[in-house]
Amino acid sequence: MTAPGLQRLNDELRQLKAEERPAIIRQIAEARTHGDLSENAEYHAARERQSFIEGRIAELEEIVSSAEVIDPSSLSGEHVKFGAHVWLVEEETEKESAYQIVGVHEADIKGGRLSISSPLAKALIGKKVGDTVSVPAPGGDRSYEILGVKFG
Secondary structure (H helix, E strand, O other): OOHHHHHHHHHHHHHHHHHHHHHHHHHHHHHHOOOOHHHOHHHHHHHHHHHHHHHHHHHHHHHHHHOOOOOHHHOOOOEOOOOOEEEEEEOOOOOEEEEEEEOHHHOEHHHOEEEOOOHHHHHHOOOEOOOEEEEOOOOOOEEEEEEEEEOO
């Protein structure tokens, strides 16, 4: 995992513990004052939300406690590996795109962060500028040429 990815998870964990958890406890207490809990939709919705929040807190605590942080700026070379920023062109459409290969828990395709376990990242690992990779896609295989690789 990269340091910014770990920071985002820590921020989410802090927000859930400091804001979301106390807010949901207040909502449950408020819903209890409305009488019969068996027919109280607000109470049941708040309890469901509380269950989700507690589950996410436990999940984040597990991820954060076992995270191994890798600093991409300390890496170098011409081959694609974890942490690399990669510039690609899809050969059929000539559409260019750029991604950073990151850990599973910090992936965000819209933000340009590609999970190391994704088919595209798996195809890119070990390749260098000028290489072409083929990736299976629902509409048929797609081919990409690597235009650039940078670390840091």
